[in-house]
Amino acid sequence: MYDPTVARLTYRALLGRRRALILGALPLLLLVISVAVRALTGADDQTAADVLGGFALATMVPIIGVIAGTGAIGPEIDDGSVVYLLSKPLKRPTIILTKLIVAIAVTMVFSAVPTMLAGLILNGNGQQIAVAYTVAALVSSIAYSALFLLLGTVSRHAVVLGLVYALVWEALFGSLVPGARTLSVQQWSLAVAQKLAGGDLVTSDVGLTTATVLLVVVTVLATWYAGQKLRSLKLAGEE
Amino acid sequence: MTTLSIDHVSRWFGNVVAVNDITMTIGPGVTGLLGPNGAGKSTLINMMGGFLAPSTGSVTLDGRPVWRNEAIYQHIGIVPEREAMYDFLTGREFVVANAELHGLGPKAAQRALATVEMEYAQDRKISTYSKGMRQRVKMASALVHDPSLLLLDEPFNGMDPRQRMQLMDLLRRMGDEGRTVLFSSHILEEVEQLARHIEVVVAGRHAASGDFRRIRRLMTDRPHRYLVRSSDDRALAAALIADPSTSGIEVDDTEGALRVQAVDFGRFTELLPRVARDHGIRLLTVSPSDESLESVFSYLVAA
Numbered sequence: 114m115y116d117p118t119v120a121r122l123t124y125r126a127l128l129g130r131r132r133a134l135i136l137g138a139l140p141l142l143l144l145v146i147s148v149a150v151r152a153l154t155g156a157d158d159q160t161a162a163d164v165l166g167g168f169a170l171a172t173m174v175p176i177i178g179v180i181a182g183t184g185a186i187g188p189e190i191d192d193g194s195v196v197y198l199l200s201k202p203l204k205r206p207t208i209i210l211t212k213l214i215v216a217i218a219v220t221m222v223f224s225a226v227p228t229m230l231a232g233l234i235l236n237g238n239g240q241q242i243a244v245a246y247t248v249a250a251l252v253s254s255i256a257y258s259a260l261f262l263l264l265g266t267v268s269r270h271a272v273v274l275g276l277v278y279a280l281v282w283e284a285l286f287g288s289l290v291p292g293a294r295t296l297s298v299q300q301w302s303l304a305v306a307q308k309l310a311g312g313d314l315v316t317s318d319v320g321l322t323t324a325t326v327l328l329v330v331v332t333v334l335a336t337w338y339a340g341q342k343l344r345s346l347k348l349a350g351e352e
Numbered sequence: 353m354t355t356l357s358i359d360h361v362s363r364w365f366g367n368v369v370a371v372n373d374i375t376m377t378i379g380p381g382v383t384g385l386l387g388p389n390g391a392g393k394s395t396l397i398n399m400m401g402g403f404l405a406p407s408t409g410s411v412t413l414d415g416r417p418v419w420r421n422e423a424i425y426q427h428i429g430i431v432p433e434r435e436a437m438y439d440f441l442t443g444r445e446f447v448v449a450n451a452e453l454h455g456l457g458p459k460a461a462q463r464a465l466a467t468v469e470m471e472y473a474q475d476r477k478i479s480t481y482s483k484g485m486r487q488r489v490k491m492a493s494a495l496v497h498d499p500s501l502l503l504l505d506e507p508f509n510g511m512d513p514r515q516r517m518q519l520m521d522l523l524r525r526m527g528d529e530g531r532t533v534l535f536s537s538h539i540l541e542e543v544e545q546l547a548r549h550i551e552v553v554v555a556g557r558h559a560a561s562g563d564f565r566r567i568r569r570l571m572t573d574r575p576h577r578y579l580v581r582s583s584d585d586r587a588l589a590a591a592l593i594a595d596p597s598t599s600g601i602e603v604d605d606t607e608g609a610l611r612v613q614a615v616d617f618g619r620f621t622e623l624l625p626r627v628a629r630d631h632g633i634r635l636l637t638v639s640p641s642d643e644s645l646e647s648v649f650s651y652l653v654a655a
Contacts, residue, residue, distance in 0.1 A: 118452040122438060129440045192436030197493065200401065200430045201453040202422050344420060345405065 119198060119211040123185050127219055132184050136219070139173045140227030147231040158242060161235035162314040165246040169231060170306075171299055174224040174250050175257055175279030181219040182261025183271035185212040186339075190346070191269060199346065206340035209262065213336055216258035225250040240311035249306035249315075256298045256328050259335040266339045266346075294318040301328050354414055354427065354500040354532045355379050356400060361409035363395050370395040372556040373409070378534050382527035384547030384564070385536040392556040393536040394433065397505045400534070401430050413501060426454070429494030433505035435486065437478060443489045444474035450493040464492040468522065484515035491522070502526060504535040508542050520546050575599060576617050580610040581637035582628065591627045598623075609637065 127133070146164060154160055186209075189195040198208055228250045232243020260278075265271040286293040294300045295318060303317035304324035317324065356378040363371040371392045378400075387393050398404040399411050402418040402425075411418045418424055438446055444465065451461040465471050468488040473481070478489065487507060494502060504523075508516050523546060527533045537543050543550050544564050552560040552567065560567050582588045589601045589610055597619040602611040614620035628635050 116453070118449050122441075122449060125440060126438070193432065193434035194436040194438055196403065196430065196432050196434070197437065197450060198453065199403065200425050200428065201450075202425045202455075203453060204422060346403075 114204075114207055114210050115214060116203060116207055116211045119203070119208055120215050122198075123212050123215040124219075126188065127181060127184050127215065132180055136177060136180055136223045139176060140223055143169055143173055143227050143231050144234065147234040151234055151236075156236040156239065158236055158240050158312075158314055161232060161239070161242050162246075162310075164235060165228060165232055165242065166303070166315065169224070169228045170246055170249055170253070170302065171284050172280070173227075174220070174253050175283055175299070176276070177224045178216075178220050178254060178257025179261050179272060179275035179279055181216045181223070182258045183265035183275055185216040185219075185258075185262055185265065187265035187269075187271045190266065195346070199343075205343040206337075209266070209336060209340040209343055213258055213262050213339075216262055217255050220254035220258050221251055224254055240314055242310050242314060245306040245310035245315055248309055249302035252305050252328060253298050253302035256301065256332050259332040259339075260298070263335040263339040263342075266342045291318065295323075296327075298328070298331070300324070353380055353530070356501060356532060356534070357410075357412045358396070358400065359410050359412070361396075361399060361406045361411060363392075363399060363404065363407045369556050371399070371406075371553075374553070374556075374558045375409075376551050376558060376561060378532055378551075380527070380530050380532050381549065382523055382533045382535070382547050384543035384550040385534060385553065386540065386543045386550050387536075387538060387553035387559075389538050391538075391553045393538075393553055394505055396553065397503055397534075397536055401428065401503050426497065427500050429497070429499035429502045431487075431490045431494045431502070431504040431507055433509065435483075437486065437490060437493075439479040440477065442475050442477055443470055443481070443485075443492075446478060446489060447474075447492045447496060451496045454497040456497060460496050460498075461492075464496040465489075467495055468492045469518070483510040484512060487511060487515070487519065491519070500531055502531055502533045504533070506537060507535050508537060508539070516542075576614045576620070577641045578612045578614065578620075578624075579607075579637065579639050579641045580612055580624070580635065581608065582610070583634040583636065584631075585610050587631055588628060588633050591631055591633075592623070595619075595623050595627075611641070 146168065150160060150164060186195070189198070225247050229243055229247040232238055232246055236242060238244060261271065261275045264275050268274055282293065283297050283299045300317050300319045301324035303315060304319045304321045306315045307317050308321060358374055358376045361371060361374050362369065374396065385393055385396065395404065399406050400418065402421065405419050413424055413427060416424060438449070441449065444461065447461040447465055448458050451457060451464070465474050468491045470485065470488050470492060473485060478486065481489065507519060511519065523533055523535065535546070547564055549562065550564045550567055551558065580588065585603060589603060592598045592612060593601050597614055597616040598612060599615045600613040604611055624638065625635065
């Protein structure tokens, strides 16, 4: 179910082009903000939670998820080079699963690691805040990667759609419309973080059980459906 | 012996019929799929390669379906028309990756690179390759698993004459080895030089099938139409119609020209300047009015 060659090609495509710069820019920004906040206000648990929850988890993780998830397959489908994977005796779900694993790994490295570092800078992991948000970043990396990989498989406008989801749905609607929060990867991962952080610093609108079930269901369904779509992918000809 | 069977295959996109009820059998040796641009060749090749489902009908390779059957790619090598191919890899890395995806090692990749004579540039990035080099590396990636069926979509597009000859030699060799090789082209001369057998597709329909010589004859024997302007159209018309190579002449007063229909192309092209000189008539315009590939092909459809 995992093909090392597909993985290698995907890693090189993801980390080789300008994508790597964009992937690196947001984590760098997070670290710069963290250093500045720490220098200006000193170590404060609430501030740490605000920065990690407001920027890292609400903005950085979904954007990195969009770049890695759609980038793991979208460009190949767009330019037609996916034909070199499809014209092989390889199960389509194997291609999708491999690309999902790569997307998850890249998203985790570029989002969870800087989140942890930022948390340590902000308040030295006081009240377990750094750990809690790092786990939330890890958990949401999985769901985002699966969602955006599916998006990259079915749409030519995957990056735009993904960003709209990440920024409009998760960030805007999520904070304005209470119902939308139940259907938000961010809230699900916050439910996990809530259990780890001390006090009331991390809160989620969704219960842990619901959140876990939804995370698993979304990840599995998106991956399965992407595999099905790839099986019947039509490669547009030149005509 | 590998046989690709296309059985009553149609494919439409919305209201547009791209391929219309085509039935053909492609056997060992080199077959050319000939047709003007937009005739449905790429759609047909995509269906042969399992990248597009026929709307109706079936495509089978030795009885096994091609669509949604990944295992079939053990026997098929595909050279797509599109350029994109992991440009950030070197030629060697690309072909090795293709070998690995078939469960093969670097040896198979090296052999394929040698076959297309690309070893000299194998460690350069694909993004630095010329069109012909890309085409050869694509070819190597398609040959890496020693397939019995080779599908090539417009493989000669954009190649210079030397590269074209090299690729033709290679394909000829593949055909002689007993492989089933099918390539598409919209250029008659290309197909004629390479293919023993040709299939002609025009406007989504199967227009002709068979030995290239027979089809070539059909194409050259068709009536040719010319638009001629001269210093004395009527005198020229009278002199031309006396010769059997001319089958009809219309004096088009509004255009101020003659519309000449010639049956014997070779004879007519000699006749026209000689007749004009003998009668002291100056030729002002001689232009073939139906030399477009489309009209050549549509003549075939009617034949």
